Amino acid sequence: MxxxxxxxxxxxxxxxxxxxxxxxxxxxxxxxxxxxxxxxxxxxxxxxxxxxxxxxxxxxxxxxxxxxxxxxxxxxxxxxxxxxxxxxxxxxxxxxxxxxxxxxxxxxxxxxxxxxxxxxxxxGKPKKPKKDKNILQHICDEIIKELNFKKWEIYTGKEGLEISPLNIAKQAIIRIDNENNAESKLENIFAKIPMFNKIVEMVDDVEIAAPYVIFVLVHPKDYKIAVKNAGNISVTVADRLGLEKKPLIAVRNDLFTKPGTFELNILLADEVTQSAPYNVLVRVSEHDEVFIKKNSRNIASTIAGRLGSWKFPFVSVKPDMLLEKPGQFEIELEKGSGLDD
Missing domain, CATH: 3.40.50.11980 (Rossmann fold)
Known part of the structure; x- marks a missing residue:
């Protein structure tokens, strides 16, 4: 010092x-x-x-x-x-x-x-400056605004539903069914959905020709439960909607989603981009540098899941002397191919 x-x-x-x-x-x-x-x-x-x-x-x-x-x-x-x-x-x-x-x-x-x-x-101890507890969400918000400005469509839902494998499957069925304007009533579908612990068949081989990709957006604490049940969710959605191909389930950590809840970004397979269109440079004050670097992958995951890209954008974090207060940051988008998830 x-x-x-x-x-x-x-x-x-x-x-x-x-x-x-x-x-x-x-x-x-x-x-x-x-x-x-x-x-x-x-x-x-x-x-x-x-x-x-x-x-x-x-x-x-x-x-x-x-x-x-x-x-x-x-x-x-x-x-x-x-x-x-x-x-x-x-x-x-x-x-x-x-x-x-x-x-x-x-x-x-x-x-x-x-x-x-x-x-x-x-x-004596110097008084610690007050930190912005929601700085990660604010950074993601700013990145999304920049992407919107560049005419990229971003999923913006933040309300969140109670997380469970059954609720994820139900919500996926509702969304896909509504998009397809299906005439069948969903109540009949839900009445026949088997309990997940009774589903034995799991998806071992991901089918490239899947018609839908379902990005399941979860809080980092809930990531494991969503990944564990991804196969069952895919089987159930395909079976109850009569899809020839099972949808791909991509679980993403999402900084907007509260613990115990989830959001779904559902896209047609040909709407999903292979790579994020931009990498992200985040300039921050020295007070936030370590924390944001530690969470840079969660920032990348949040953007990839809401943008609908397989690869994560590369998020680099740099301290900037001109940003003196905690919570201050600047965003710069840079053309790049992104990282593998």
């Missing part, structure tokens, strides 16, 4: 009996940072050399490579904030820098408060 030491604030933390800022406070900060093995630079206000109690030690400190004195005529607080922002560093200071909140919007999370007791400096 990089740390910028606000030398004036540290020195003034506890003044001596004559009301002078103390050199011992700065030395306590140096010792604490050296013990923590953090990289640090000390920034001293130009006036501090005149006010500090031990001027000789302070002038010697100024000769060190990692100590810098604010040039005369410059605002010391602004100078410190500017360096910390450029270096993506924390600031060791009890100053809250309220006068600069409009220009430097992430001060509370940059600042490391401290206390000095019996000559020893102890770090």
């Amino acid at each position: 990089k740390v910028v030491v606000d030398a004036s604030n540290v020195a003034h933390h506890k003044k001596n009996e004559n009301g002078q800022p103390q050199m011992s406070n700065i030395l306590a900060a140096v010792k604490a940072l050296e013990e923590s093995e953090d990289e640090f630079v000390i920034i001293a206000d130009a006036s501090l050399r005149h006010d500090i109690d031990d001027k000789e030690k302070f002038l010697k400190l100024l000769e060190s490579e990692n100590v810098e004195e604010v040039p005369a005529g410059n605002d010391a607080d602004h100078f410190i904030l500017d360096i910390a922002t450029r270096e993506r560093a924390k600031i060791l200071s009890n100053d809250k820098f309220r006068d600069y909140a409009a220009e430097f919007r992430n001060i509370s999370s940059m600042r490391i408060p401290f206390i000095i007791d019996n000559g020893r400096l102890t770090f």
